[in-house]
Amino acid sequence: MLAATGWDAHGEVPLYDSCCGSGTIAIEAAAMRLGLAPGLRRRFAFETLKPHDRGVWQALCAEAQDAASDQAKRVTGVSVFASDVSHRMADFAQANARRAGVGQVLWVRAGDALQRMPPSTQPGVLLLNPPYGTRVQTAGVAGSTAVDPDFFTQLGRHWKNHYAGWTAWVLSPDRGLPGQLRMRESRRMPLFNGDIECRFWRFDLSAWKASDAQPSPAGPT
Numbered sequence: 196m197l198a199a200t201g202w203d204a205h206g207e208v209p210l211y212d213s214c215c216g217s218g219t220i221a222i223e224a225a226a227m228r229l230g231l232a233p234g235l236r237r238r239f240a241f242e243t244l245k246p247h248d249r250g251v252w253q254a255l256c257a258e259a260q261d262a263a264s265d266q267a268k269r270v271t272g273v274s275v276f277a278s279d280v281s282h283r284m285a286d287f288a289q290a291n292a293r294r295a296g297v298g299q300v301l302w303v304r305a306g307d308a309l310q311r312m313p314p315s316t317q318p319g320v321l322l323l324n325p326p327y328g329t330r331v332q333t334a335g336v337a338g339s340t341a342v343d344p345d346f347f348t349q350l351g352r353h354w355k356n357h358y359a360g361w362t363a364w365v366l367s368p369d370r371g372l373p374g375q376l377r378m379r380e381s382r383r384m385p386l387f388n389g390d391i392e393c394r395f396w397r398f399d400l401s402a403w404k405a406s407d408a409q410p411s412p413a414g415p416t
């Protein structure tokens with residue numbers, strides 16, 4: 196998903212997941228920004244196989260570690276942001292970020308996506324996998340689990356009011372998402388989240404206009 200957005204992991208454009216759950220997307224983004232090779236901090240089953248050459252593998256790991264150390268020196272400040280309405284999930288994401296070794300470049304907070312203001316002055320990329328009715332339901336302030344049928348309409352309004360200049364990418368199985376957000380997508384890609392067929396939608400956010408009061412028709416699939 197990060198690759199599909201075209202987000203420049205080595206640049207400085209901020210990335211924000213405002214429905215971060217356990218933090219998967221933001222942690223991956225932070226690891227990319229830090230130049231951490233995937234799996235650098237874990238062990239692999241092949242390391243126990245007979246033909247495995249421990250010396251070659253250790254040299255490769257050391258090379259990847261040096262590259263990450265060089266990249267870490269170039270990264271100044273925090274530019275990856277994550278939040279979730281659930282304090283429990285935000286704590287979980289924070290702990291996962293620390294375990295993944297990206298805690299110093301990733302900002303995690305608890306908060307409602309319908310109220311959170313941009314975490315940076317520079318517009319960036321919003322990338323989120325919001326709750327789907329099938330598995331997790333939207334929750335309002337204070338973590339209520341009640342379904343809010345207006346969640347996406349309110350989210351669209353909040354983005355238009357406060358996130359002009361940002362690009363939002365949303366993974367959702369709901370083909371009517373643009374209509375609910377009252378926005379027209381600029382891109383739409385088919386993607387599966389497990390066995391759930393989704394669309395990965397891109398919205399170029401601009402300031403609210405009076406015409407936005409009318410829902411845009413849901414596009415074809």
Ligand SMILES: C[S@@+](CC[C@H](N)C(=O)[O-])C[C@H]1O[C@@H](n2cnc3c(N)ncnc32)[C@H](O)[C@@H]1O
Nearest residue numbers: 214215216217218219279280307308326333334
């Ligand atoms: C599909 S999950 C996201 C999974 C996530 N990508 C991960 O790596 O775990 C949706 C998340 O949205 C959160 N959520 C629901 N309503 C929210 C709201 N109003 N503001 C912010 N987060 C919300 C839920 O707590 C849940 O963690």
